[in-house]
Amino acid sequence: DVKVTQSSRYLVKRTGEKVFLECVQDMDHENMFWYRQDPGLGLRLIYFSYDVKMKEKGDIPEGYSVSREKKERFSLILESASTNQTSMYLCASEGRQETQYFGPGTRLLVL
Amino acid sequence: SQQGEEDPQALSIQEGENATMNCSYKTSINNLQWYRQNSGRGLVHLILIRSNEREKHSGRLRVTLDTSKKSSSLLITASRAADTASYFCATGLSGTYKYIFGTGTRLKVLA
Numbered sequence: 001d002v003k004v005t006q007s008s009r010y011l012v013k014r015t016g017e018k019v020f021l022e023c024v025q026d027m028d029h030e031n032m033f034w035y036r037q038d039p040g041l042g043l044r045l046i047y048f049s050y051d052v053k054m055k056e057k058g059d060i061p062e063g064y065s066v067s068r069e070k071k072e073r074f075s076l077i078l079e080s081a082s083t084n085q086t087s088m089y090l091c092a093s094e095g096r097q098e099t100q101y102f103g104p105g106t107r108l109l110v111l
Numbered sequence: 112s113q114q115g116e117e118d119p120q121a122l123s124i125q126e127g128e129n130a131t132m133n134c135s136y137k138t139s140i141n142n143l144q145w146y147r148q149n150s151g152r153g154l155v156h157l158i159l160i161r162s163n164e165r166e167k168h169s170g171r172l173r174v175t176l177d178t179s180k181k182s183s184s185l186l187i188t189a190s191r192a193a194d195t196a197s198y199f200c201a202t203g204l205s206g207t208y209k210y211i212f213g214t215g216t217r218l219k220v221l222a
Contacts, residue, residue, distance in 0.1 A: 004153075031208055042199065043154075043212035050208055058209070090153055098142060098203060100210065102153035 003027075004093055004103040012109045019078040021106050023091030029101075031094040032074035034058075034066065036087040037105075043090065049074055081110045117200060117216040125221050130187040132216040134200030135180075141203040143176055145185045148197045148215070157185075157198075162205075192222040 007022035025032065031050050035043040035058075045058030047066040055066050063085060067075045074093075078085055088107050092100040118133045134143070142161045146154040160167045160176045160183065167174045173186040187194055197215040204211065 033210075035212070040214060042214035043201075045209060045211075048208055056208070088151075092154075094208075098159060099144070099156045100146075100154070100201070101156070102146075104153045105151070107151075 004091060004101050006089075006091055006103040006106050008106050009104060010107050010109075012111065013078075013081050014111055015082060017078075017081050017110075019081050019108070019110075021076040021078075021089055021091075021108070023074045023076070023093075023103055024072055025074075025093035025101070026072065027093065027095060027101070028071065029093040029095045030071070032068065033092045033094070033100065034064075034074065034076045035090045035092065036060070037090055038087050046076065081108075083110050086110045117198070117213045119216060120214070121217045121219070123219045123221065124190060126190060126192055128190055130190050130194070130218055130220070132185045132198055132218070134183045134185070134202075134213055136183075136200075136202045136211070137181060138202075139205040140178075141205050143174075143183050144201045144203070144210075145172075145174060145183075146199045146201060146212075148199065150196075154199065187218075190218075190220045192220050194218060195220045 004025045033048040034046045049055045049068040065077045090105045091103040094100045144159045145157045148154045158169045171188045176183045199215045201210045201212045
């Protein structure tokens, strides 16, 4: 079974802090994704990566950056956290069957 | 607005009844997928239907796709209390790695 893990289930940070969210998958998948999920808005794509060191912006990349130094790990970085980045963050990886496998999510609260 | 929009937003049925959810989208797609999310968790893939397919079955799930109407439906037959969750459609956009998720249908199955 594919396993996608995220570094934290819950996180509380202060405005202005730099925040790292880590995602690791164990199935050698090329494609990895970061989404945020907010009530009434569904999932929105922040960034995705189709190979090591390769990334593309999604629909809402402002205020975020990503890093993919190794195939199994895709990190989301909030350079300077703001209250409007309080959300549920979901990581996913995708294999050749075009199925996305999601991690359990990180619920981030920015105070 | 979102590429994928589910209808209804919420649905409450009795155990044993069938549940039908609909998804509409706007642009050309490679495939359409349905996912399920239990409260506060990551999404779990249910079924994928390709743009050249019209209907697909998996256990108690039946998915239809009408590309001329840009719509899909998910039917869950003989529902169980354990089917209580949110259901999302995701459209795989032609020529990209991107997927657009809808806002979801919250299904409640009453025992």
